[in-house]
Every structure is written in structure tokens, then in C-alpha cells.
Amino acid sequence: MPKRKQREVLVVDDFCAAAGTNRRRNHNSTFSKHPNTLDTDKFECCFRNIWRDLSEDKKASFTFMDSLWFTLYMRESSREKVLKWIxxxxxxxxxxxxxxxxxxxxxxxxxxxxxxxxxxxxxTPCMILLDSLHMANPKRLEPAIRKFVVDIYQAEAKERPEKKWAISQIPLLVPKVTYGS
Structure with missing residues (x-):
């Protein structure tokens, strides 16, 4: 099993190296403290490479946030700034x-x-939370996710007709991932 994990990391590293991306951030909290695990730079690199390869039609339907925004939002001192950016x-x-x-x-x-x-x-509006390992008990994030979404709606209050209670009715789906056949 360790060989498989190492090989996957090498593929991610090769993928990023081929793209010529080596962006660094000053937020140490988003970097993995463990070798051979996904960190912010690797994630951003892979995601941007996938994004680059999407057709313009598909890009028009999607947007993605920076991987730091939710983390920064969770800090009271950064919350207003993050909501302004969003x-x-x-x-x-x-x-x-x-x-x-x-x-x-x-x-x-x-x-x-x-x-x-x-x-x-x-x-129908819904939220899908993907967590292939289910290690962090994904439903534990639900209150923070709902507060995040409510705050975004309130920041856009002039343009959004939805009410706070309506957001609480939007389902948060956490699909189970089955391994093997």
C-alpha cells in the first residue's frame, strides 16, 4: 500500500512540474505537515490544469474558489474580507x-x-460534499458550511431573494465511495 500512495504523489508532482507551476503561499496552515500528502500548492496546480483543459462551454457553467477562502472564512478576523472577495x-x-x-x-x-x-x-439546489476517505466525518462540517453559504447570501442580499430559512432546506449530500468491485 505505501508504494501505491508514493506513486500517486509522484504522478501529482509530475503533473504540476509539467505545467510549470510552483506557486508558494505564506499560509503554512494549508500546507501538509506530512510528506507524500496533498498540500495546497499541489491541489491548486492539479485543479488549475484540469480547469485549463475544460471547454469554454463547461467553464461558463462553473466557478471555483481558492482553496484558502473557506479556511480564512473560518477565522473570525478574516471573515468580512473573504465575504467581500466572494x-x-x-x-x-x-x-x-x-x-x-x-x-x-x-x-x-x-x-x-x-x-x-x-x-x-x-x-433543485443542493450541496455535495466529496470526502473519499470519510476520515473527518464530513457531516461535522455541515454547520460551518451552512453558515458560510448563509453569509454569502447575506453579503449579496440586494441581489438575492432567498431567505436564511430556505438555505437550511437545501440538502447537503455526502455520497459514499465504494472501493473495489
Whole structure:
């Protein structure tokens, strides 16, 4: 098993090296303290490479947040600044908003679906939390995620007709990942 993990990390490193990306941040809290694990630079690099290869049609439906935004939002001292940045992005004008979450030294991916669309049978707003390992008990994040989304709505209050209680009705789905066949 350790060989497999090492090989996966090498592939990520090669993927980033091929793209010529070696961006560094001053936020040590987002870097992995353990060797051979995913850190912010590797994640951002891989995600940007995937993004670069998407067609313009698909890009028009998606937006993604910087992997630091949720972490910074969780700090009271940074919250207002983060909400100001997010408001400028008009994230709910897209069908899908991808939000990387680093919490308790663990990565999860939150996808907000159909938040900016009129509710219909085919397009009901939902939140999908992807956590392949289920190590951090993903439902533990639900109160923080809901507060984050409510605060974004309130920051955009003039443009958003939704009420706080309506956001609490939006389901948070955590699909189970099965390994093997």
C-alpha cells in the first residue's frame, strides 16, 4: 500500500512540474505537515490544469474558489474580507460552485449546485460534499458550511431573494465511495 500512495504523489508532482507551476503561499496552515500528502500548492496546480483543459462551454457553467477562502472564512478576523472577495466573484451566477475545504488537515470538496437557477424538478439546489476517505466525518462540517453559504447570501442580499430559512432546506449530500468491485 505505501508504494501505491508514493506513486500517486509522484504522478501529482509530475503533473504540476509539467505545467510549470510552483506557486508558494505564506499560509503554512494549508500546507501538509506530512510528506507524500496533498498540500495546497499541489491541489491548486492539479485543479488549475484540469480547469485549463475544460471547454469554454463547461467553464461558463462553473466557478471555483481558492482553496484558502473557506479556511480564512473560518477565522473570525478574516471573515468580512473573504465575504467581500466572494461577493465580487458573483459565484451564484454559475450552475456549479466548487469549493475546496481544508479542515483538520484533511481535504474535502464542496460543490454548490443550481444555487443561481430557478428551482424546478430537474434543477433543485443542493450541496455535495466529496470526502473519499470519510476520515473527518464530513457531516461535522455541515454547520460551518451552512453558515458560510448563509453569509454569502447575506453579503449579496440586494441581489438575492432567498431567505436564511430556505438555505437550511437545501440538502447537503455526502455520497459514499465504494472501493473495489
Amino acid at each position: 461577493k465580487k466573484e458573483c459565484i451564484f451566477s454559475k450552475k456549479y460552485v466548487v469549493i475546496p475545504i481544508v479542515c483538520w488537515s484533511h481535504w474535502s470538496l464542496l460543490i454548490l449546485c443550481h444555487f443561481g437557477e430557478t428551482k424546478s424538478k430537474a434543477r
